[in-house]
Amino acid sequence: MKLLDAAVLEFARDELRCKDLDIDSSLSTGEFLTVREDVYELLDKYAEVFNVDCSSINWRKYFPIQILPFLPNGILPNRLRSDRHKASPLTIKMLIESAKAGRWLYD
Numbered sequence: 001m002k003l004l005d006a007a008v009l010e011f012a013r014d015e016l017r018c019k020d021l022d023i024d025s026s027l028s029t030g031e032f033l034t035v036r037e038d039v040y041e042l043l044d045k046y047a048e049v050f051n052v053d054c055s056s057i058n059w060r061k062y063f064p065i066q067i068l069p070f071l072p073n074g075i076l077p078n079r080l081r082s083d084r085h086k087a088s089p090l091t092i093k094m095l096i097e098s099a100k101a102g103r104w105l106y107d
Helices: 003-016 036-049 092-101
Strands: none
Touching: 003 036, 003 092
């Protein structure tokens, strides 16, 4: 494993206090599903530590908003509408590749 790869992986493990993470672990789906606010905080620190521009991240892609999921969006005002898609995986590998590029690559 390359130096930057290992540094990003170790950073995520330390920040989330989860030594079982590997580069294919998803923070938005599956076994290592993480609370949205913890991922926001992680990405804020990650952007600073690894000098990555994360301003283009589409958070709703990874953490869909569910306000009133039992009601159809068509009858709700925009501010109360829920996302109707499954969360996309936000993986450690995505963090590594974006750190190499210096910007978020996936949205």
